[in-house]
Amino acid sequence: xxxxxxxxxxxxxxxxxxxxxxxxxxxxxxxxxxxxxxxxxxxxxxxxxxxxxxxxxxxxxxxxxxxxxxxxxxxxxxxxxxxxxxxxxxxxxxxxxxxxxxxxxxxxxxxxxxxxxxxxxxxxxxxxxxxxxxxxxxxxxxxxxxxxxxxxxxxxxxxxxxxxxxxxxxxxxxxxxxxxxxxxxxxxxxxxxxxxxxxxxxxxxxxxxxxxxx
Numbered sequence: 072x073x074x075x076x077x078x079x080x081x082x083x084x085x086x087x088x089x090x091x092x093x094x095x096x097x098x099x100x101x102x103x104x105x106x107x108x109x110x111x112x113x114x115x116x117x118x119x120x121x122x123x124x125x126x127x128x129x130x131x132x133x134x135x136x137x138x139x140x141x142x143x144x145x146x147x148x149x150x151x152x153x154x155x156x157x158x159x160x161x162x163x164x165x166x167x168x169x170x171x172x173x174x175x176x177x178x179x180x181x182x183x184x185x186x187x188x189x190x191x192x193x194x195x196x197x198x199x200x201x202x203x204x205x206x207x208x209x210x211x212x213x214x215x216x217x218x219x220x221x222x223x224x225x226x227x228x229x230x231x232x233x234x235x236x237x238x239x240x241x242x243x244x245x246x247x248x249x250x251x252x253x254x255x256x257x258x259x260x261x262x263x264x265x266x267x268x269x270x271x272x273x274x275x276x277x278x279x280x281x282x283x284x285x
Contacts, residue, residue, distance in 0.1 A: 072120050073131070079110040086110050088118065088125050091216035096125035105130040108274055115137075135279040144204040145209075150215040151208065152281040153269055157169075160208045164201055171197065215270030226261050229254040 072090050077088035084100040096118070101265035102125055103110055110116075110128075138149065143159065151159075156159040171194045206227075210220035233250035240246055273280050 073115065074125070076110050076112055076116060078112055081109070088116060088128070090098075090118075090120065091122075094123070096120055096123055098125040098128055102126050104128060104130050105273075108276070130157070130274065131139040132273060132279070135281045137281075138211075141205040143208070143258060145207055147207050147210040149211055149278045150270060150281050151162070152215060153212075153266070155281065156208065156212045156266070160204070167197065168174075168194075184196045209265070212265045213277075215281065216265060216268065217271045217277065226257055230264050235263055 072092065073088035074088040074096065077087050077089045086098055088096045088098060090096055098110075098118070100110070102118070104127060108130065115131045116125075117131055118128040120126075126143050135150070138146070138151070142149075143151070143155075171190060175187055175190040175194060178184075178190060199229075206223055209223050209226070213220050213222050229250050233247055233254055235249045236244065236250060270280065270282070
């Protein structure tokens with residue numbers, strides 16, 4: 072029988088299910104057969120009714136809905152897969168950045184100062200325009216690993232601090248060098264875990280598996 076979890080108390084590991092037959096069935100975590108996630112209010116489940124007790128409860132895997140263009144770029148809710156992260160964001164942004172840098176360097180080397188200055192401004196605008204989408208996309212990728220999106224602050228904080236310290240104390244100051252090394256280490260960690268590793272299999276605390284159904 073199918074039903075919806077209407078409540079779960081982690082303190083005593085018990086909950087209740089509202090079933091399709093209109094009845095309420097109580098359960099304990101010993102009846103829960105999905106080790107990946109804990110029961111949560113609103114979960115759709117399949118179970119075996121036994122008097123007023125639910126047994127052999129299995130979470131019915133929700134299907135991920137592909138985020139819209141605006142949701143993908145601006146929302147920090149939900150999850151995105153590793154392929155979505157690379158193909159829909161990182162590689163296109165990286166390609167545009169490289170093209171702008173090539174034109175900027177070529178113009179500077181050729182002595183076309185006005186063109187170089189114009190592309191410097193364009194590059195700065197592009198960075199500012201993509202700053203929030205970059206944060207939002209990265210947060211959703213972090214969610215795919217079932218980790219808090221606030222980890223993104225760890226990624227950006229040393230870089231921002233290093234830039235500020237570099238302006239005030241100089242690029243060769245010990246503090247700037249240390250912050251740069253920290254930024255490099257954190258960047259390597261983010262690249263390996265959130266750029267190279269797959270997300271958690273099945274639904275997690277941040278939503279359904281983005282790979283399911285796609």
